[in-house]
Amino acid sequence: MTAKTILQHSYRIAKKDLTELFRNRLGLVLLIVMPLFMMVMVGFIYPSNGTITDLKVGVVNEDSGFNGVFAPSQGFLTGLQGINNQTHMLIMTDVKSTADLKDLVQRGQLSGGIVIPDNFSRSVISRQQGTVIIVSDESNPQISATIQGALRGVFDAMGTALAQQNLNTTNIAVIKPFNVQAQGVISGHPSYFDFIAPGIMAMTVMMSVMTGLPVAISQEKEIGTMDGMMVAPVNRLSILLGKTMAQTGRGLIQGVIILGLAIGIFGVAIQGSILLVFALLLLGVFSFVGLGIVITSFTKDQETAQMLMMTLMFPMMFLSGVFFPIQQMPWYMQDISKLLPLTYASDALRKVMVLGAGIPQIANELIILIAFGIVMIAIALPVFRRMMTR
């Protein structure tokens, strides 16, 4: 059996698989809808500019004044209002007491609050530090952190303004001598979505393969059509390659859709070569196929195969740094994530899309993905042969 016949056979099997795919209208629609949902979900849940607006907070003014003067707390509130009018970060409501505020936070009607204690004016006027208390909803750490951060920013700005006012000087002293500005490798402001889009692309393509393979192999085994191929003088490698090619084609379709959505709807800028992005998506598919074949060969029917795939897919999704940076994880989890091809696929994609890397910068990832794919197919072939002729 020559290499040419092997490839010819695999081409025919791939063509047959894809014809079947295109005849299945609903399946085809889902093929397009799935990445769409994925992107829309992630794209809108994580706002692209990374800020939260219209948080509901309560304001409790317990300031008892200083000799009937309420100026500091009034000034503070006016300042806060002024800054908020620009950022629209908060929606402020007046609350009578700290106890009421806590109650409202517990009820979930407010996300947090600001308390001006009764000695505020007195402290400020007597040249002491005025303390403002931030009450936050600790059941939601992310919102809690955002409120604290936002209010700190407000206080910081107000503190500076107040200090300048109090010093009543003109350009003699710099109140805040240091200001930090971050500069990335590329221009612009990459958002969380920019971080997540490459990973989502790699993941969707992987999911497509992992859900497509059980259908392509287990189902054929179950309904008996696999026998038709097995009983023809066809090298088993041809069957595997054909299935791989068909899944890659399928992945490519999804890749194009995702890429289109990412650029068109979510304004993801691709800094590197778009061809390289495609090549990486295809390589990603290739690296998953072998693994998928091993899994499907071992299982008796389509249902089990799909369940097993799901079980594997979830840890992969979260451990591969698609949603959360790998660096955040404890070392043992990082080690596990280094074993997953998705880690490298999404990493390389991210480098190309966000950082504008070329082939030399992602050479390591490329080598690992190719090697993983070849090794998995090399394992898959004997396993597949054995399982099909039980």
Added chain:
Amino acid sequence: MAIESIIKVNHLTKMFNKFTAVDDITFDVKKGEIFGLLGPNGAGKSTTLRMLSTLSRPTKGTATIGEYDTVKNDMEVRKLIGIVSEKMIIYNRLTAKENLSFFGSLFNIPKETLNKRIDDLLELVQLSKWKNAQVGTFSTGMRQRMNVIRALLNMPQVLFLDEPTLGLDPQSSVEIRDFIKKLNQEQGTTVIITTHMMVDADLLCDRIAIVDHGKIIALDTSTNLKKIISGGDTMIIKLEIANLTPDLVASIKGLKCADAVTQENSTSLHLIVHGEDAFDNIVDTIRNKNGKITSMANLQPTLEDVFLHITGHEVRDSADQKIKQEMGPGKRFGGGPRRVR
């Protein structure tokens, strides 16, 4: 032997874990013969066929087709054979033509030859009109005809048929049977057919191997197999008794001369009996119990009777037993015989 053997099966055995599906069988099939494997579901017929068609690896023993070993030279064997499986090997989402083109292309048949052959085969089974229709829209009979011609694309010397008439209406069954017969006579194709339908085996096969529990328990022509019964002093009697009672059936079963008693409906009994005075004994028994015989006939033996006579149980019985055994409590997970295809 005048005619050479095209299939030689030598101590072939297949075990699934501890369950022996095919138990050390040996037989030859002659070139141009229609050879039947007859037996209940689960007797090991399909497994035998799968081993012969390289789809399953034997645990022990060998089989050769032509001059090729089914394990060592599997690729060569595949070129010689066609298989019509119980599960239809056909893609519903492809058209008739696309299906045949796909499977034909796997045999490296040149395109023009293949196209010509596809047209001829479709014509042969009267499906030309539906050449470009998706197979999923076909009736079961049409799909089975597709399934059969699919196996003929490479003009196989040996055609394996696994329960080809299963689930077909009588008319479609007749069509398939005629087609197989014609193929055998005109092309000289050797045919191996598994079935649990006695009619199929009786009407089609030159020789029949009766299989039960993984073993071949009889192998001969249909006529000779029936002689096992009609040749000796064994008779098959059909009795109609107007007032048949369970008590009466029990006492007939108790007779020494009765080998097998089957109640067919509320008034009729099917008996296999032996001995010169069998008739007298039975009639006397019925009279003593005040039974009213409305009719009595001496029947020609069928293959069913032969099976019943040899195994002591009905074809259906053993299939039921097998299902009960597999579905029994505690055996569903892991414990029982597991068959994985």
